[in-house]
Amino acid sequence: MTTATRENIMPAEWRDFWALTKPRVMSLVVFTALCGLLAAPGEIHPVIGFTAILCLAMGAGACGALNQWYEADVDAKMARTSKRPLPAGRMDREAALHFGIGLAAFSVGIMGVAVNWLSAGILAFSIFFYSVVYTIWLKPNTPQNIVIGGAAGAFPPVIGWTAVTSDVTLLPILLFAIIFLWTPPHFWSLALFMKTDYGAAGIPMLPNVSGQKVTRNQIFAYSFPMAVAAIAPFALGQAGWLYGISAIVLNLLFLGLAFNVWRNQATEASAMKPEKKLFAFSILYLFLLFGLFAFDRMLIL
Amino acid sequence: MTPTEPHVYSVEETRIIRARQAARSRVMGVVLVGLCILFFLITIVKVGVWG
Numbered sequence: 001m002t003t004a005t006r007e008n009i010m011p012a013e014w015r016d017f018w019a020l021t022k023p024r025v026m027s028l029v030v031f032t033a034l035c036g037l038l039a040a041p042g043e044i045h046p047v048i049g050f051t052a053i054l055c056l057a058m059g060a061g062a063c064g065a066l067n068q069w070y071e072a073d074v075d076a077k078m079a080r081t082s083k084r085p086l087p088a089g090r091m092d093r094e095a096a097l098h099f100g101i102g103l104a105a106f107s108v109g110i111m112g113v114a115v116n117w118l119s120a121g122i123l124a125f126s127i128f129f130y131s132v133v134y135t136i137w138l139k140p141n142t143p144q145n146i147v148i149g150g151a152a153g154a155f156p157p158v159i160g161w162t163a164v165t166s167d168v169t170l171l172p173i174l175l176f177a178i179i180f181l182w183t184p185p186h187f188w189s190l191a192l193f194m195k196t197d198y199g200a201a202g203i204p205m206l207p208n209v210s211g212q213k214v215t216r217n218q219i220f221a222y223s224f225p226m227a228v229a230a231i232a233p234f235a236l237g238q239a240g241w242l243y244g245i246s247a248i249v250l251n252l253l254f255l256g257l258a259f260n261v262w263r264n265q266a267t268e269a270s271a272m273k274p275e276k277k278l279f280a281f282s283i284l285y286l287f288l289l290f291g292l293f294a295f296d297r298m299l300i301l
Numbered sequence: 302m303t304p305t306e307p308h309v310y311s312v313e314e315t316r317i318i319r320a321r322q323a324a325r326s327r328v329m330g331v332v333l334v335g336l337c338i339l340f341f342l343i344t345i346v347k348v349g350v351w352g
Contacts, residue, residue: 010314011321014328047342054339114343 012091019085020068020096021061021103028286029060029156035290036160036175039297044164051114052163056156058107059123063152065100066131069093074140077201080194100131119162126155140202143209150183151176157290171238174229178289181226185219185258186282192216192261193269193276212267219278220262227251230289243296250285257281 033056037049044052068075068086076087085091104127112120134149157175162168191198191205192215198205207215230251234244260274310318 010318011325013321014325045346047339047346051339051343114347 010090012085012095016085016091017065017099020065020091020099022064022067025064026057026060028283029153030057031287032175032179032290033156033160035294036157036172037163038160038294039157039171039175040161040164041301042164048115049163052111052119052160055107055111055115055120055123056159058103059111059127060156062100062104062107063127063130065096065103066127067135069096069100070131070135071139072096074201074203078197080197104131115163116166118166118168119159122155122159122162126152126159129155141204143204143206145204146187147184150180150187153183154179170236171233174232174238175290175293177229178226179286181222181229182282182286184222185226185254186279186286188215188219189261189275189279189282193272193279216262216264220258223255223258227255233293239293240296240300242299243293246292247289250289254278254281254285 030053034053037044037052068084071081072084072086072093075081075084081087086093086096104124108120108124108127111123130149130152134145134152138145138149154176157179158168158172161172161175188206191207192212199208206218231244231247233239234241234247239247257274257278261278264272264274266272
């Protein structure tokens, strides 16, 4: 039985509700969605475009809140997440649940009414996929959690695209594929040097279940189809030389860093510089790739 | 089983609660004003005033 402390009977601060939305994750979602929106053929009124991105941000915030509501006990066991509002006792769980559901319903409703119902449907599915399929089902049960769960994070550019065009063609599917295939190397490189933390929380990340060697093999293996997906828009004539050359250079760098991870034999986090480098570069990679893609498409459209 | 006594807030706790409620109300106010403006603009765009 848990006892309410003096701290958790206080009303939560607005900053804690903001922290529930995982603002840093939200910024990546907003950025990739904006790139999808800018790269799409056709026109969208700036007010409607802004509304689409706002709804996506709220949807991502809802995912963060529902994720933290469900994982409050797990978060309390990991140093990285123990300071979040729920495990730190600054907010009660019911408030987080209501906030998450409210934000999800509001974002989908406004997206449908103001933008289009295809985008709203994909947004609703991605919130369900992240909150239920990934958080509740996959994450605690399989080391392949982030492979399949990565799909949830791959929807934003597709939604940005459909906000303009109201249909799904090959290019948004390629944008989806890039993020989907980028997610395993990105998260597994983090999981390698954060292994102890995930292990303490009982989350079956690949390094804990199959070992570091298998994880490094998988990181390297996923980097190849990711590079193919990233260069495909140029190879298929859907993007110009600016994007094409940038994509080739960025993917060569990514493959080089992934190769260093594959060669590394270290078992201690302090000796995992290649993994830390790959993790840091993977974030820059996605920002640059999508930013250049959107810029390139705006030049050729 | 002894009945639990209601928690009596100290002066300091009451001050913190009031401050948090006031801050949340201010943020909520800003959000609601923002949404009113957004809904107005969406309506104007949808009815075609801006083409």
